[in-house]
Amino acid sequence: MHKFTSQFSPGPGGRNCLGMSVEHSVCENPPCPKGVASFRDHQCQTHERNASKKRSLMTAVAIDDKPCELFCTPIGKEAPVLVSDRVLDGTSCGPYEMDLCVHGMCQKIGCDGIVGSMAKEDRCGICNGDGKACKVVKGGFRHTKGMVATSHCKKVATCVLAKERTVPTCFSCYVEAAVIPVGARRIRVVEDKPAHSFLALKDSNKKSINSDWKIELPGDFLIAGTTIRYVRRGLWEKISAKGPTKMPLHLMVLLFHDQNYEIHYEYTIPVNHSADPQSQPQKQPESFYIWTHSGWEGCSVQCGGGGRKTIVSCTRIINKTMTIVNDSYCQHVLRPEPQIRQCNFHPCQARWMAGDWGSCSSTCGRGFQHREVTCIFQLQNGTYFSTRDFYCLGHKPAAIQGCEGWNCLSIWEASEWSKCSSNCGQGTKRRTVTCSNFQGKCDVATRPREEEECEDHSECYEWKTGDWAKCSATCGKGLQSRVVQCMHRVTGRHGNECPTLSKPAAYKQCHGEACNEKINVNAITSPRLAALTYKCTGDQWTVYCLVIREQNLCQDMRWYQRCCQTCRDFYANKLQPKS
Structure with a gap:
């Protein structure tokens, strides 16, 4: 969150000019914790509270073409309302912008902290530098359809690998794409195109984004000693950080589908820093490992006096530099007992207790989720009971917040119908119906039929x-x-x-x-005479006469008598003189 300070000053020559003279300076705090209202949201809530004397549930909306006007959306409504034509000085121009609003206009902030300054950091993080103190490292990661993942995998619900092919179960896998070294700046990771997979980050302190199959909402995260900005618009993702990183940053990809997937990343490192993990330095400094008390745990009780223990961590020491590492490096050293200090001596009093967030109101896209917030009075033994809200100090935690559902593309996909089981009469035909959501969350009531009656008379x-x-x-x-x-x-x-x-x-x-040809008295010896003189009233065996003619049986008188018309025409045509 940025803060602005202002003061009045005389004009040139020591004389006062007409109107106000204001100087602004820029300062920056660590990222706001999750669940805390943004500076723009706070302005909406303050305006509504002053207007109605009630606690507000309005949320702020940044309009692209009017970034320095205050638009607020009341809970339960979709259309934003113009509350003020000017946000407070120091408000960010947008959720992912570094520029700030001053006097109702979006102003550039130079790296020297001066409003409107043209000073810019070079790629090495040096204000007005020449960019020669570091070098740019570029790389990419590509996953080709059909590759077998060898990293951390987990079986998930039904997956759709392609429109024409579905499987009942598949595996989601974390694949390490790159390790970004210590001291990296201007980190940028971009997906080549929108995909159903997710980008993920993790450092050695187990701070992470989208790890352990838990998908985060977009926002700012403090990881590896720098603020990581995670942007997701639909199925497209981008990760960026100003740096420098204080420890190695593991860039991973959570793959859900067997598909072609590609990302590109780049960052800068000092010229005396090697980004190649295979390069061998000339001389490695000697290191040793010891147990140290690296911090304090939370107090055992909220009030009435309790105790807190130190966190015992394995620490690597190189050239007087201490780095917390995995406990396995200190197995050969005796682990000390944690130190204990008393805490929370104040008498028990009422405090706010917030329950877990409920499910998102939208299964796909932006929605809202609720939780129960209660004012409780806690005793020293840890038991508590509910009391009235005005006994609790401080602002009541939010009971509603925005969320985003991920059960998108939850539709049923059906294959082509099979052939009818019968090719003569009634039968049945079948098809395969699968859920296109990778978690298998499709509405059972809308599931298409897998079997249907049919009728075929083709055979x-x-x-x-x-x-x-x-x-x-x-x-x-x-x-x-x-x-x-x-x-x-x-x-x-x-x-x-x-x-x-x-x-x-x-x-x-x-x-x-x-x-016996000598005895065959039925043979016609004079076909011309038979054809011309035989008295014929018509064929007696019309069904077979054409066959008799084709088989050359007309010369038998028995057939000739039955097919006299056909046989006579046959002989007449046969005996015509050639022209």
Whole structure:
């Protein structure tokens, strides 16, 4: 949070000018704790409290094109209301801006702390420097679809790997992308494109962002001795820090989906600092490890007198520099007992007690969450009971705050229907239905059906054949016939839906014993005479006459008599003189 101070001063030459003369200086405090109202929120609450004499639940909204006007949104309403045409001097121009509002206008703040100054820090953190005291380190991390993660993983609910492919379970994994060294400045980490994965940071003191599968809201975090600014807009993320870092900073990625993912990062380090972990320094200073009392724990009681213990930590000493490290480095040294000091001697009195935050009102996007805040009176033995609010000192903690739901894209995805189980009549068809949310939180009431009745008659009809009849000739070549019909295989009804190409043959040639040509009195010896003189009133066997003609059986008088019209035309055409 920035603070402004002002004073009146005479004009040039010692004479007073008309109007006020104000000087501003910039100062900066550590980041505000989580849950504490911002400077802009405080102005909204103060304005509402002065207007209604009641405790306000209004929240501030920064409008992009009017950053130095005070817009406030009452709880339960969506539209912001213009409360004042000017915010207090020193208010940030936006949630992620370094510029400040002065006299209702957004002003640049130089690195020398002067409003409107053009002084800028170079990439090495030196005000008005030339940038030669450090060098820029750039890198990237890429995860290709199909790669097997080898880092810390955890089984999660149903995942959607692609629109065309879903699996019942998958794994979310933390993958270390880079280690940012001590002394790094101007740290910047950006996702290549929006993705369902999350950026994560952790230092050796176990301060972190998005670690242990706990996703933070965007904001400022004090990690590795510097303020880390975490920005998330939809599925896109960015991390930045001014630096310098006081300890190594581990940059990780929490991967939820088997997809292509890429980030880019950069930072600066002094020119005498090696960013390459494989480079070997010429000489490593000697280090040793001891137990130290690095701090104090909280008091055992809130009032009435209690005790607090020192925190015993393993410390590495290099060139008179002390760094807290993992306790495993001090296993060979006897660990001392913690020191104890008395604390909280004041008599027990009423204090505020806040419960846990409830679930977010929105499952996807911005919403609100509530908690119970009660004024309690605590006894020395630790027991307490509720009392009236006016007995508690200080401001009552907020009972409502903004939040953001992460159960987005919670829709059901269904595959294509399978073929009908029956190709003749009624059957069933099936499909696969999966939840697209990686936590598996989809509304069961809206789940599509996985099975449905169907009806298919595409293969109901088939060709049916009868037995072959006797051969038409007692000797020589003849014909055999059989009945071929298209019939429904269930009802037995005739139809025309059978495939023509697969229709079985209805006729075939048959061969008897060789005929005695000398005795065969039925053979026509004079086809021309038979064709011209035979008295014919028409074919008697119209079904087979074309077959008789094709099989060249017209020369047999028995067939000629039955198919006289067809056979006579055949001989007449055959015996016509050639032109």
